[in-house]
Amino acid sequence: MIRALVLTAVLAASSASAQDQVVSAPGAMLRGLDKVNGQTVDVELGKGETAQVFGLDVALGDCRYPVDNPTGDAFAFLTIWEQGAQQALFDGWMIATAPALNALDHNRYDVWVIRCITPSAD
Template sequence: MIRALAAALTFAAGSALAQESVVSAPGAVLRGLDKVNGQTVDVEVAKGETAEVFGLDVALGDCRYPVDNPTGDAYAYLTIWERDARQAVFDAWMIASSPALSALDHARYDVWVIRCMTP
């Protein structure tokens, strides 16, 4: 019983420590790809703002990164929809180091997180 309690406290302390080492950034750098012609574009989006990436509107809810690795392990909450459409085609967290884990599923365009904008 005591070992289980100690393990639970260790896990909770580790989770709290991991949460403290993550910082919210003022914005994110995203990359868009037009799969038809191979054109790419990099776009900076501020938190709470919407940017156009080819035929898509991309809203950034938040971009977070670990203090010890701000460029490699960034993750952002993105809402993506086609222009003049009401329903989002993507509404989730996307991880910069592993964009395939939570990817936009669109026939023509691809969007992924490159990094958070750090102050």
């Protein structure tokens, strides 16, 4: 019974996501927080770029947003590791409207997605 309910939920989500088309953006706007001193910094990253956010290196794999709402919900694929370390602290998708859903787990720093950088209309 439980498997049937889970399967139904997965199929419903799949059909809903098929209707909601997304576009890959050329970059993303991220925000970093130093929890010790309360300092924040906004960082603009292009796809495939890596930037330093306090004591972390953050790489952007992709940023996607809904076709019909470019300023709406953004989700970005990030890889985050401490500077000089080999092991990634975070490697996955972050969602702008639900940063706690899949968040970086670090004792001092926090990083989350603000929005995708959409191509400007000429």
